[in-house]
Amino acid sequence: MGCVSNSARKGAIVKVGKVEEVKVVTTTDDLQIQPRQFVIHKEADILKDYTMGPKLGSGAFGSVRIGTHKITMQQRAIKTIKKSSISEDQFVKDKFFAEVEVLKTADHPNIVRLYEFYEDQLHFHLVTELVKGGELFDYIVSSKNLSEPVAAHFFKQILSAVNYCHTNGIVHRDLKPENLLLDRQDSSATVKVIDFGTSTIIDQSKRLTHRYGTSYYIAPEVLKKNYDEKCDVWSCGVILYILLSGKPPFYGETDADILARVEKGVYQMKGATWDRVSSNAKNLIKSMLNMDPRSRPTAAQCLESTWLTLMPDATNQDSIFTQDVLENLTNFRAEKKLQHAVMSFIATQLMNKNEVSQLAQAFRALDTNGDGKLSKDELLAQYKNTMGANQAEEEVQRIMKEVDVDGNGFIDYSEFIMASAKRESLLSKQNLENAFRLFDNDNSGKISAKEIRNILGREVISSDEVWRDLVGQVDQNGDGEIDLREFTEMMLKLF
Incomplete structure (x- = not known):
């Protein structure tokens, strides 16, 4: 898979990007080297540099293909957006640029890397690393439910990426297994968080008020349009519930049914599957699905939970x-x-x-x-x-x-x-x-x-x-x- 999944995308946001002071460089010693410097906005034909390969997926505004760099011969994922599809809707256009800005700045092993950004007369092109293992959702479905050590291996990576985002002022707002890619279909795989189109910068003086997310994973306070970065922690709690049981905590025949259950915050951890799950894992899920976001732990606190700190490494990476x-x-x-x-x-x-x-x-x-x-x-x-x-x-x-x-x-x-x-x-x-x-x-x-x-x-x-x-x-x-x-x-x- 590339930088987007095949699932539908909805919603739009304002442009994301930290306002930084312009640096004044008077000597070479003053130069600071950062990865974002190498992500250059090129107003050029991408076909001069890349050979296009098979299509990985498509959505409402564009598609994702495999591209091979003509100099390095490296394969990458190229997300192409038609300018005409977003030019008339400022929110949708800002949604695209939000993803560019966040990925340009992000420097974390569990966040998909952006290499280049092209613009020609008709299209925008995002060139990201190619992640071939498919969606975490597909791996969960094929595995039905994971052992706790394997679930912890995946979940710690997800939390680390979320903690990194929150530390750097970014709220993702659409965390779900479809937006988590694996570098291979294996229990020791590396997770990559993708699709930052609904992300935004945290302003501590204001609450977030735009409603974004997917019904199964959306936090109850988002439905009330009054929330902060803790909405991502709720989504992570839902993901952990699914990792350990193979089913979502809040379900229904329609989105309305699902959202009604989310608003009540009532779920169960009973039956043969949950009898095999440790109390430490259940306690972590309960804390993350706390209806009161003020009492909900931060991503950093979740990483320090008893379940994660005591869980043995399932991948033997010593x-x-x-x-x-x-x-x-x-x-x-x-x-x-x-x-x-x-x-x-x-x-x-x-x-x-x-x-x-x-x-x-x-x-x-x-x-x-x-x-x-x-x-x-x-x-x-x-x-x-x-x-x-x-x-x-x-x-x-x-x-x-x-x-x-x-x-x-x-x-x-x-x-x-x-x-x-x-x-x-x-x-x-x-x-x-x-x-x-x-x-x-x-x-x-x-x-x-x-x-x-x-x-x-x-x-x-x-x-x-x-x-x-x-x-x-x-x-x-x-x-x-x-x-x-x-x-x-x-x-x-x-x-």
Whole structure:
């Protein structure tokens, strides 16, 4: 599957996007590298860069197809929207741009990644990672009901993504198994949250009043048009109920019947299926389906529940904590800002999907509080297992300084992938050549200061001198541009 499921989409919202201060860059040291910088809005024909493959699904406003990038040969999901289908309805148009903005900003292993955004005369195109395992809903149906360890494996990933969204001010508003994709149909699969078209930014001074969601999963306070981010927690409670029983807590012949049951909040956990479910799991569901959102736990509190913290790992992923991952973090270094930028670009845009999947599992295990980023304390807890406390403190301080490229005080998901990947894999000849070709936007065979600015400087205020200086640090022959040899030598010095 791609970035949307086959289920029907309804509703519209206002445009989503955090208002950030425009950064002023006076030297190359002031540059901050973030994955969103590489998601470029291209006003071009997508067929110049992608070969279109089979259709994955379609909806009221467009379709999703498999696309193959002509340079990297990577397969991706391409969601195409006809401009004519949304141009006359501002709410629907804003719904589309909401998804663009949220996915552009999101950096979490359980949220589908946006690579590029194209616009031509007739269409918008969202290019996202291709998630091939189908919907979690289909897996539940085929499995009927899951064992608690397997359900916990899926549910912790869902909660982590929701907690990340809430921490960053985003409410999803349409969480359901159809909007949760698996990278494979397997009990150890990775979950990807999709379809952020109904999401919005939380304003703590106001309550949300627009009614969105799907009948089985919608929170009762949403029906009253007076709610906050806790509506997502209710939806997660419904999803957990279904994971463990194979049936929804609120059901009926029609949507009206279902919503009437939701408004009453009455459900049952009785019968042979529920007799096999632990009291810890039932207690978590009850807390999440609390009719009073003020008494309902946050996503972060759910991650700390007894059920999740005591549940054994069903996927046997202890082996991912190899010395290699820790050593790669320890050995990570980048002397130049452009080296950082290139490694971040490769990590987010070009890396082998299987290797990323393995590193994502390591990231989730290190991220003990499930907030989607690694703190100093989380790293310390791991390094103290392999070295003394003082040495671990010194090592983690150095890692934070080297790896925290955007300077937010944490190691974000993409920063972790960049720093923990095998250097020979990240900086393979193929990856370096592909990165060079993608930076070289005009196909001149050289990267100019203008081309670097188009990628790294679109959200900052800076002088031309900053970008010339960035090129000058690498430009060996003094022609004011970077050729493939200079580019490759700059990166291979990291070995």
